[in-house]
Amino acid sequence: MTINQSGWRPEAPLANGAGEQPTFTGNRALMLEEPLLFEIGATDRTGVDFDAAPHATNRLCGLERGKIGLPGLSEPETVRHYTRLSRQNYAIDLGVFPLGSCTMKHNPRLNERMARLPGFADIHPLQPVSTVxxxxxxxxxxxxxxxxxxxxxxxxxxxxxxxxxxxxxxxxxxxxxxxxxxxxxxxxxxxxxxxxxxxxxxxxxxxxxxxxxxxxxxxxxxxxxxxxxxxxxxxxxxxxxxxxxxxxxxxxxxxxxxxxxxxxxxxxxxxxxxxxxxxxxxxxxxxxxxxxxxxxxxxxxxxxxxxxxxxxxxxxxxxxxxxxxxxxxxxxxxxxxxxxxxxxxxxxxxxxxxxxxxxxxxxxxASYMLSHGADGLRQVSGDAVLNANYVLRSLEDVLDAPFAGAGPCMHEALFSDHGMAQGFTTLDIAKGLIDEGFHPMTVYFPLVVHGAMLVEPTETESKAGLDQFIGALRSVAERGRAGDETLKSAPHFSPRRRLDETAAARSPILAQRYLADQDD
Missing domain, CATH: 3.40.640.10 (Type I PLP-dependent aspartate aminotransferase-like (Major domain))
Structure with missing residues (x-):
């Protein structure tokens, strides 16, 4: 990627998938290729106007303030950048979030409104007790x-x-x-x-x-x-x-x-x-x-x-x-x-x-407890367990379920990559699920199961939503069992392809300046 006076451009037209016609921008229709802020703006300009300020010094140590190296962006550039990034996020408001042991369920908006009421949202810990x-x-x-x-x-x-x-x-x-x-x-x-x-x-x-x-x-x-x-x-x-x-x-x-x-x-x-x-x-x-x-x-x-x-x-x-x-x-x-x-x-x-x-x-x-009541909370746990067992029994014929014989599961269903074709692993299943439009389940946890896949559907998912998720995971698992080589390079339709996660863990690039050093 390069930066010039006309803004960011990819160094070469980017292809969006196997056999697809590359585009000049790297975008795929409304799936936008979004660069870093440092690649959009430049450190020698600003997006706003300031009157000339007097020469300032740091009052604590008398040192002059130096340049901080942040890119200057206009308001539209800033808003568009973060809006585009937000469209690349997966969220519970988009679909089922199957992370195991995390209980990523829908949160009623009523509770959000209650939390923003004056007297709760704007109090200070040092207020007199009589006022709180x-x-x-x-x-x-x-x-x-x-x-x-x-x-x-x-x-x-x-x-x-x-x-x-x-x-x-x-x-x-x-x-x-x-x-x-x-x-x-x-x-x-x-x-x-x-x-x-x-x-x-x-x-x-x-x-x-x-x-x-x-x-x-x-x-x-x-x-x-x-x-x-x-x-x-x-x-x-x-x-x-x-x-x-x-x-x-x-x-x-x-x-x-x-x-x-x-x-x-x-x-x-x-x-x-x-x-x-x-x-x-x-x-x-x-x-x-x-x-x-x-x-x-x-x-x-x-x-x-x-x-x-x-x-x-x-x-x-x-x-x-x-x-x-x-x-x-x-x-x-x-x-x-x-x-x-x-x-x-x-x-x-x-x-x-x-x-x-x-x-x-x-x-x-408090809002959640009072709106559900004791009977409603009992139904919460019942529905969570029901949904997990529905996922477990719907997929145990295509995914290995190591503890399926131990009786009903509780809130989460546990699978492993046993039974996949030679060379295919849990990571391939997780990456393939991204192409289907779902956030992957928890992978490689718990450690007591090799190639673990932990799915927690929670009580807030409907049967129709679970059926769609089950169908997607079944499709990916069947590809893994059949040795479909395209699964090894998944995801193909996400903003980023599969990363080298080992290299990312051992040699992380934590700031943009390191990228610039590598370019030099």
């Missing part, structure tokens, strides 16, 4: 719902996301063990757990040991019991697990861990599959985070915003972190921010954050 009583009441309401849905007596609303919630739960476990003079060193993590679980345990300073799975993809209870001992602080378990299966031995697991003096942490990222049907507190769980941005409507993805409240058993409730919202005997609400010896929170392990900063997440979750 409505916001505190809403946070308290969401916490009450979470306690009722999980059967747990206490909740910490401050964690910002799932992994942050995991950290909160483990810090509470560590505080409880230290309070009884029993500082243990090991956390057990089944191989069917989410990858953040062992990372969080290691971050907390624990040694992490793996517990194997059975042939049907669930925790090996005998192996777990054999490893329990006085050095084991607890177990981190994902239920439903990443194989899309409910851990049937959960009560037995909890009883064994408690008998050995440990505590049980549950990863609640998959709560969407059991909400309204199973109360984790009844399973013997001591702490569990809940992703509001998965189960209760907040838009998910893009690195935030998120919210990962943690519910606690009676054993861990005294160690829950500050701050938290508490209702007074007069009916008003206060924000508890300090430990005091006479209060029930005197053993709080400390703070996770300075403030409750995710008000939009709480508001959306």
């Amino acid at each position: 009583q409505g916001a505190l009441a809403l946070i308290h309401l969401v916490g009450e719902w979470l306690c009722k849905l999980t059967g747990m007596p206490a909740v910490a609303m401050s964690p910002k996301a799932g992994a942050h919630g995991e950290l909160c739960g483990l810090l509470a476990i560590r505080a409880a063990l230290e309070a009884r003079g029993d500082a243990r060193q090991v956390i057990l993590v089944p191989e069917s757990a989410h990858g953040t679980n062992p990372a969080t345990a290691a971050f907390c300073g624990y040694a992490v040991e793996n517990i194997p799975a059975t042939a049907e993809g669930r925790v090996n209870l005998d192996a777990l019991k054999a490893r329990l001992g006085p050095d084991v602080a607890g177990v981190m378990i994902t239920n439903p697990n990443t194989c899309g299966l409910f851990e049937r031995d959960m009560i037995a697991i909890s009883e064994a861990v408690h008998a050995a003096g440990g505590l049980v942490y549950c990863d609640g990222a998959n709560f969407n599959a059991i909400v309204g049907r199973v109360r984790p507190g009844d399973l013997g769980i001591d702490a569990m985070h809940i992703n509001l941005h998965k189960t209760f409507s907040t838009p998910h993805g893009g690195g935030g915003p998120g919210a990962g409240p943690v519910v606690f058993s009676a054993a861990l409730a005294p160690f829950a972190p500050l701050p938290f919202v508490e209702q007074t005997s007069e009916g008003s609400f206060r924000l508890v921010e300090e430990e005091t010896a006479e209060d029930h929170h005197a053993q709080a392990f400390g703070r996770m954050v300075a403030f409750h900063g995710q008000m939009g997440m709480f508001t959306r979750a």
Whole structure:
């Protein structure tokens, strides 16, 4: 690509696919070939007019401000650039988002409107408590719902996301063990757990040991019991697990861990599959985070915003972190921010954050809970499980389903690339699905299945929409089984062809200037 005074041009006419007539621009009708901002504009010009400014210096160190090397663009150029890029994005508003373990479901616009109401959207964390009583009441309401849905007596609303919630739960476990003079060193993590679980345990300073799975993809209870001992602080378990299966031995697991003096942490990222049907507190769980941005409507993805409240058993409730919202005997609400010896929170392990900063997440979750009600939330999980099993049984004849014999799956269906023609892999299936107009499913996860493909359709997909997705995935899988060589070069119709992902991971080009250096 080159830049000249007349703007960006491709160095040569680009072909858009095998056998297609190339175009001068590289565009394919309304699928526009969009360059980088640095290739559209130039650093020696600007898209707006400024009056001559006095010579400025940096007040902090007296150094003159240098050029920052950003391209100058007019308003139309800027607007068109980002609008064109937005048309190359896949989104839940365009079609099914089949990522497994991510619960990428439609988020009702009603909830978005509620989150933008004055009093929720424009408050400040340092406002006097008397001026934010409505916001505190809403946070308290969401916490009450979470306690009722999980059967747990206490909740910490401050964690910002799932992994942050995991950290909160483990810090509470560590505080409880230290309070009884029993500082243990090991956390057990089944191989069917989410990858953040062992990372969080290691971050907390624990040694992490793996517990194997059975042939049907669930925790090996005998192996777990054999490893329990006085050095084991607890177990981190994902239920439903990443194989899309409910851990049937959960009560037995909890009883064994408690008998050995440990505590049980549950990863609640998959709560969407059991909400309204199973109360984790009844399973013997001591702490569990809940992703509001998965189960209760907040838009998910893009690195935030998120919210990962943690519910606690009676054993861990005294160690829950500050701050938290508490209702007074007069009916008003206060924000508890300090430990005091006479209060029930005197053993709080400390703070996770300075403030409750995710008000939009709480508001959306409250809107979702209240609009569905208890019966509606029960239907949410039922429909999610029904859709996943429909996908599993509709494709198990053309895609290997390693745990199909273990009974119905929960919210996600797991497949592998076993049975594809020689040389064809999960990556080929995923890239072929892009040509069919769908975002690929989660690939190569969980690690316990070679060539894994994890599909989570969620409850918000209709049968007609699922049938279209199933037909597309079936078509691509059949091509892979037949050894269709065109699948090896897919996608053919996307804005970019298949990248060298190994080279991209090992030698990333993170800024435009590196491209310029290579051109030189």
